[in-house]
Amino acid sequence: MHEDLAVDSQKDIIVQVLKEKGLRVTPQRFAVYANLLSRQDHPTVDQLLHDLNQEFPVSSQATIYTSLQALQTAGLVREVLLEPGVTRYDANVDRHHHFRCRCCGEIEDISWTTFEPLKIDNVREGLHAEGYEVTIYGVCDRCQPSA
Amino acid sequence: MHEDLAVDSQKDIIVQVLKEKGLRVTPQRFAVYANLLSRQDHPTVDQLLHDLNQEFPVSSQATIYTSLQALQTAGLVREVLLEPGVTRYDANVDRHHHFRCRCCGEIEDISWTTFEPLKIDNVREGLHAEGYEVTIYGVCDRCQPSA
DNA sequence: CTTTGTGCAAACGATTTGCAGGATG
């Protein structure tokens, strides 16, 4: 019961967020966003499509693409580009860094507060810097033995 | 004369570097690498193809791709991924950061010494961090007025 | 009821691959 309530209220929150951003709430869009919010990794479109159709077949590939674009325009979702030809998506819109394992390719979020803030104001005369992000490369826990 | 000598010696250096890395020195490979070394920006394959065939038509698209792959495997060239679906190449293999203009998309190298070194050793228990890189977002000089 | 989203299939663009001929070491 508690769980159902919690799940329901979470649904309501997501619906509300979508509406606030002026997005129509469709089952597909909801599913894409909810799924992205629920996971820690940064799936590709194909992974999303596969996982979503696992639970409840409500999405074509094209719809995932357009849903993601809408969510991105609304500022609810971000692209993560760390491998050529692979676009990943991230529902964590707060500032954060990334770690990428050179063995398995997995990408992990790294808390923004891990580092002292960098002074990007005077990087170069004339440049108007607005933000930044650190990408860390290395080997993750699981790949450690095999590295 | 001085110029010719300088150009010749530069050619020799490039040839030497390629050989040291165990790469056969072909006109195409040479042209791709020399061109990348000579420029400050980070061209795509199409830009490279266009620019190279401007001076001296020695390259098909497929060859540019395979040349870049060979150069990359040899550690002479790097991919720069900051826009979806766009792979850029960079002959600057030394550690450095990047600045990306959100108006024109231009990417500029930022000196490694711009920032104090970040401590990436203890980012998270179990993670074996090997390196990092900062990407700065903002507006470049030329886009300043229109921003 | 008007507007916008969905899903299919076709179109598209970037990258890869197979293969025959050619250049490199």
Next chain:
DNA sequence: CATCCTGCAAATCGTTTGCACAAAG
């Protein structure tokens, strides 16, 4: 001379688009 590279065209893969129908507000 053995090996590897080039260049073409076809194949592939991710993403976008056009359109008829359906759903949302």
